Amino acid sequence: MSDLGLSGPQRAARWVSVALRHVVQLVGVVLGIAVVNFFLLRLAPGDAAQVIAGESGGASAAYLAALRQQFGLDQPLYVQFFKYLGHLAHLDLGYSFREGMPVAELIWHRVPATLLLMGAAVLLAALVGVMLGALAAWYAGRWVDVVISALSLLCFATPLFWTGLMLVVVFSVWLDWLPVGGMQTISSGLNGWAHVVDVIHHLILPAVTLALFYVATYARLIRATIIEVRREDYVRTAIARGVRPWRLFRVHVLRNALIPFVTMLGMQIGSVIGGAVVVETVFSWPGLGRLAFDALVRRDLNVLLGILLCSSVLVVLVNWATDAVNRWLDPRIV
Template identity: 50%
Template sequence: MPTLSRTARIAVRTGLHALPTALGIVIISFLLLQFAPGDAVDVLAGEAGSATAEGMAEMRARYGLDQPVLTQLWAYLSNLVHGNLGWSPRYNMPVTQLIWDRVPESLVLTGAALVLALIVGIGLGAVMAAREGRLTDRLLSVLSLVFYSVPAFWIGLMLIVLFSIKLGWLPSGGAGTIGSSATGVAALLDKLRYMVLPTISLSLFYIAIYARLARVSMIEAKGQDFVRTARAKGLSERRILFRHVLRNALLPVTTVAGMHVGGMLGGSVVIETIYGWPGLGRLAYEAVMGRDFTVLLGILLFSSLLVIVANALVDVLHSILDPRVGGSDAA
């Protein structure tokens, strides 16, 4: 029951913070996008190659792009209150439907990358902390520094060259075999084949961060009084490491992971473009290139809400790992 009470408090607090935060993000993003040159009508006219000035003016009037900025902002916020994210001139469909069609693919990719980064990063950090100062610690520290320093797009391209072109083991792009009629386990395995390279490309940077952070946190925790007490009780080093040290080291790692959700969504723009993954990142890139700012605003709003939810889940996890977190809230 105390855990449920802390979870309820966290949910209420998150809800109170989410509305003004999301509203502020929408307003600031809307105003900043007005400084971008051109609009969706300009791009559509350029692609058509035969648009007239009268036709372009009619299209701008249809989508409200000829109105003053504040009038457009008020109309957008009014639609937002009713759950309407607007209409996409480029795709000629509601933005809400367009985003929801891409959300599953983005959540699958970023979720897999985050889980992989946490498991591998924390595992490497535990090994480095257990082998502090030894050759294993130094080699893994250098490896994590390489992962941290190399740009994700370069890693993505090199993985394609190695595993797709040279070895032919994995597909170079897409989210599944085109025209495949596979179902069940066969469809899942086909999906996983296409996920391997983009997931690794997106997660390597975060693996390096979590590995180094877990190493530092565990080394610091090993010097605390509760660890010395556990040793005095005769507990094995392995049990002390996983039962006491690792649990306390998870607090800073999960905090940083919650903040990285937004960064992963931003990084997925590059990864999804390289691998042709049909997610929100690629949609955001297409929206920028097509000056479809209504779609871009919808993606920014959804991403901000996802980050808020992720941080709320991190708070709940902290209250489970360390009950003192919930107790401080109550005070």
């Protein structure tokens, strides 16, 4: 049942019911993800003690045992799991023995960089993808459509790391227009707007690299959806009534074509986070993706568990926002 035809109190009660259902779903999702991630990572071969011993060139059995006791790795797996759940219930993500600080604090320091990269990439991909898809649909079957479709297929088929490396070669090595990596110029001492411009300067290549794949995906989706919507009866009725072409496209065609686009946008946030791991590694971007890669190499499982948990919560929250936007675009959606 949609919200159409409901009174004010009924609509409010319905929204409260939806919010409570979402909270219950969030708790279930977080618990399920915590269980799966914990056992997958703990059952993998190797641990932090072995990595530390390897970095030091070797270690005795007594030293390894002392390290495992210090990290709590000598306890049975179920004991470690229930301790982890107990800490999680108190919003404690554990302690990173490799970084020497709490996991929550470590993640908190890296979150802004990842959110900046993801936000810029998603915004760029959405704007360019919608414009290219709408343009291809408007000129369907003509050379503009053919060129956009070919470029979309090329971007869709190119791996992220290869795209990033080629952009670095062209714009950093050959043309020397943009920095190779990092988030800001080291020891620049910039403040205010100069610092903002410097960060944007470093953001361009990583954001474009991450966005190109999704530009191709969104352009193809918008093109197909607009062509399908233009064949609907209500669009033909609007044409017969003499609705102006731009108003017809903006109000009747594009608005309805955005519904599957918004749904896909929300569903792909998880893959955007995965892509951020590759992009942040290529460009030395100091975000959660780079932190996750380093934690995986160092077997810092507490950090990995914290990042996976926070990423999962972010995906769930974005999907809630997607549902809300879809209801705004079409109130008939339950």
